[in-house]
Amino acid sequence: MNAIMFFIQQPNIEKKMEEAPDSAYEIGVVIGSYLPFVVLVIIAYLIYNYNKKRRGES
Numbered sequence: 750m751n752a753i754m755f756f757i758q759q760p761n762i763e764k765k766m767e768e769a770p771d772s773a774y775e776i777g778v779v780i781g782s783y784l785p786f787v788v789l790v791i792i793a794y795l796i797y798n799y800n801k802k803r804r805g806e807s
Contacts (some may be wrong), residue, residue, distance in 0.1 A: 762782055769775045 762778060765778045766775055769778065
């Protein structure tokens with residue numbers, strides 16, 4: 750499912766990069782496209798770590 754979403758979003762990113770007025774906009778597009786995935790990974794790790802400590806499996 751994630752692979753499908755990646756390929757659906759990819760052309761939009763490339764189009765935005767081509768139409769970018771300057772390099773700061775390009776950086777913003779890259780950060781904006783990867784930030785949701787990074788946040789989800791961090792949340793998953795925090796939940797995993799919390800449950801691991803709660804069960805006493807240090």
